[in-house]
Amino acid sequence: MEKKIKELTLQLLYLTSWQEDDLPENMRRSWKGYPFDILNELTDQDLIRGSYKAKSVYLTKAGIEEARRLLDENDINDDDR
Numbered sequence: 001m002e003k004k005i006k007e008l009t010l011q012l013l014y015l016t017s018w019q020e021d022d023l024p025e026n027m028r029r030s031w032k033g034y035p036f037d038i039l040n041e042l043t044d045q046d047l048i049r050g051s052y053k054a055k056s057v058y059l060t061k062a063g064i065e066e067a068r069r070l071l072d073e074n075d076i077n078d079d080d081r
Contacts, residue, residue, distance in 0.1 A: 007070050009038045010047060014067030015078065017059055026061035 017028035030048075032039055032055065039057065042048045047063035050056060059067065071078050 005035075006038050006041055009034045010042060010063065010067050011070050011074070011076070013042075013048065013057065014059060014064060014071070015076075023058065026064070028059045028064060029056050030059060031055060032057045 012034070013030040013032075014028070017030035019025075020029055023029060032050065039048065042063070043050070043057075045062075046060055047066055048057040048059055050058055068078070
């Protein structure tokens with residue numbers, strides 16, 4: 001169950017993310033209103049980055065790629081990206 005929660009969290013981080021002008025093209029920002037233990041695991045896997053004090057995180061290139069793979073696997077369309 002924990003694996004699924006982590007996968008779903010990554011997908012939600014991606015789906016609610018946005019691109020900012022000051023970020024590299026291969027990173028996106030998202031609010032981190034998710035369980036901190038899951039966010040810590042995603043950080044440990046270098047799928048997201050961010051300060052513990054910040055209210056948002058950055059999805060890394062690897063995080064974006066994994067989120068897209070999981071969305072495809074779950075037949076979730078992200079054509080708006």
